[in-house]
Amino acid sequence: MDQKLCPSCSEGILIPKYKQVLFTYQGGQYQIPDVVVQVCNTCGEEVINATEIRRMEKIAKQTRRGNITTPPHTHPAVGQNRR
């Protein structure tokens, strides 16, 4: 098996996990689901590879344009879920 050593403690092994990550991009914060995060089983260091970061940037860009989340002209102050 191809096991990656942790760059932080050089003892632990990085284990890939799917996580929701809070990603900061150009002053905005975006919740990105199902990001592959390599988590060290010894020190808990979390490493996200360049491919995943590029994918998160793409999602953040699309979210910014309103393609994924709520459209830009909803008013958060006016309770949308009021029933």
Ligand SMILES: [Zn+2]
């Ligand atoms: Zn480690």
